[in-house]
Amino acid sequence: MIRAEDLRRERRMEINSPVEIIxxxxxxxxHCSNLSGNGMGVMLDEPLAEGTQVQVKIEGGMDRLPPFMADAVVIRCEAKDPGFEVGLSFSN
Structure with missing residues (x-):
């Protein structure tokens, strides 16, 4: 059986990193749980409506790397104890 994740155009990397959503x-x-070339999955304490435009920021490592910043749009938001699992699609 083909799973939804097998149909993705971009491979997702599982990561464990704080993220700032603006x-x-x-x-x-x-908290960013996964990242790909097209988007990312994050956990938030509050919901975001589908279609909401956001900016994401992940700090670089060891003060040597610049922060990762991108514009994104919310494509899904599901209640997931203890918060909300939000799917973001990069828009730039």
Whole structure:
């Protein structure tokens, strides 16, 4: 049986990293669980509506790497104890 993850165009890397989600003037702290060339999965304490435009920021490692920053759009948001699992698609 073909699984949904087998149909992805980009391979996802499982990561464990803090992430900052910027929505208009609000800065939300979250946790990035996976990353690909097209998007990322994050856990947040509050929901975001599908279609919401956001900016994501992951700090670089060991002060040698610049932060990763990208514009993204929310493509899904599901309640997942203890917060919300949010799927983001990069838009740039």
């Amino acid at each position: 929505v208009q003037d609000a800065h939300l702290a979250g």
